[in-house]
Amino acid sequence: MRFHALLAALIFTMAASPLAADTRSDAKKQVEFGISVAQKGLWREAIYRWERATEIDPTYAAAHNNLAIAYEHEGELDKARAAYEKALQLEPNNSYIKQNYELFKEINDRTTRKDGQ
Amino acid sequence: MTARLARTVSSAALVLLTTACTNYYEIPIETPIRPKLDVSAFQRVLVAGFISGGTDDVDANLETTRLLRSQLRTKSELRVIDTDVLPLMEVANESNSQSSGGSAASGSGSTQTQIKDEKDLEPFERVFANVEYWKKVGEEYQQPLIVTGTVMFTPHQRNSIVQREEEVYDSFGRRRVVPVRTYMERKGYILRPKFVFIDGRSGTVMHSENFREEILYNANQTTPALSSYFELMDRLIPSFLSTLSSQKIKGTRILLQ
Numbered sequence: 001m002r003f004h005a006l007l008a009a010l011i012f013t014m015a016a017s018p019l020a021a022d023t024r025s026d027a028k029k030q031v032e033f034g035i036s037v038a039q040k041g042l043w044r045e046a047i048y049r050w051e052r053a054t055e056i057d058p059t060y061a062a063a064h065n066n067l068a069i070a071y072e073h074e075g076e077l078d079k080a081r082a083a084y085e086k087a088l089q090l091e092p093n094n095s096y097i098k099q100n101y102e103l104f105k106e107i108n109d110r111t112t113r114k115d116g117q
Numbered sequence: 118m119t120a121r122l123a124r125t126v127s128s129a130a131l132v133l134l135t136t137a138c139t140n141y142y143e144i145p146i147e148t149p150i151r152p153k154l155d156v157s158a159f160q161r162v163l164v165a166g167f168i169s170g171g172t173d174d175v176d177a178n179l180e181t182t183r184l185l186r187s188q189l190r191t192k193s194e195l196r197v198i199d200t201d202v203l204p205l206m207e208v209a210n211e212s213n214s215q216s217s218g219g220s221a222a223s224g225s226g227s228t229q230t231q232i233k234d235e236k237d238l239e240p241f242e243r244v245f246a247n248v249e250y251w252k253k254v255g256e257e258y259q260q261p262l263i264v265t266g267t268v269m270f271t272p273h274q275r276n277s278i279v280q281r282e283e284e285v286y287d288s289f290g291r292r293r294v295v296p297v298r299t300y301m302e303r304k305g306y307i308l309r310p311k312f313v314f315i316d317g318r319s320g321t322v323m324h325s326e327n328f329r330e331e332i333l334y335n336a337n338q339t340t341p342a343l344s345s346y347f348e349l350m351d352r353l354i355p356s357f358l359s360t361l362s363s364q365k366i367k368g369t370r371i372l373l374q
């Protein structure tokens with residue numbers, strides 16, 4: 001009985017939103033391509049890909065996280081902060097995003113620190 | 118049978134889900150930090166010296182001048198002017214005595230013994246607003262960017278409850294590390310520099326920044342004052358340098374799929 005219920009739930013989840021799955025799948029392709037170009041040092045191209053991914057699927061936390069890293073690498077710190085915050089808003093318990101954001105904040109706070117604060 | 122199958126299906130789903138969630142790539146990045154101050158008009162920098170006070174164990178004026186010059190030499194594009202430190206205390210005393218009709222001069226004796234706290238510094242800080250003096254210095258050194266300011270390096274003591282880790286062994290001889298809170302007497306130093314950036318062409322202050330760092334050790338630990346001074350300056354140097362030149366801070370981040 002429990003097995004049937006579990007199976008039904010699984011089928012319902014998989015069939016419920018094919019559109020959402022397509023959206024995520026398209027966004028994921030952009031994210032994967034962005035990762036491969038970032039690993040080759042092509043950060044501007046990576047930014048383009050991850051921006052596309054966030055446009056396709058604004059709820060994709062990984063895309064926002066990666067975009068934040070790329071902005072950080074390009075010195076666009078305000079944009080990086082906004083992207084990290086969006087990623088954390090979507091996945092507040094993601095330890096990787098939290099770790100990235102903490103490291104970013106450390107640099108950002110250190111360089112903007114004044115009057116001994 | 119059905120229950121076992123259900124367990125297998127849910128375990129597989131969980132593994133798939135976990136794998137999907139933890140697809141990550143560590144990547145090195147370099148974060149460029151733009152300078153706070155536009156120094157493109159200057160080719161040269163003069164670290165003129167500092168008005169210093171606090172402990173007698175460290176000559177904070179000379180040490181700060183030396184340290185900043187060596188850092189600027191290696192980490193900025195400006196040419197560092199090598200010269201003796203300027204007698205800022207004398208200049209400050211002179212201008213103070215002129216403004217008060219000769220009664221405020223207290224130029225004799227060591228500067229280190231004169232300035233013990235922030236209040237003692239106040240009368241000397243007017244020297245940074247002496248436009249005529251800095252303009253003259255600028256003319257002498259071909260109109261560089263001038264770095265000067267104040268440095269207070271004072272001993273500090275604080276008694277408080279601190280948490281430290283202690284090794285304990287249970288009855289089976291197994292080692293454990295447990296946090297223990299103890300009341301401790303701690304001694305150290307506070308470093309309070311103020312960096313003032315002056316335009317050597319006009320003699321006016323372009324920018325100034327205050328910092329505060331402190332370090333505390335166990336009271337029974339003997340750490341030379343000069344070591345503490347360098348440890349505290351090490352923390353401030355990146356911020357100081359980021360005022361003048363763009364910096365790249367290396368690190369790693371996690372890309373997610």
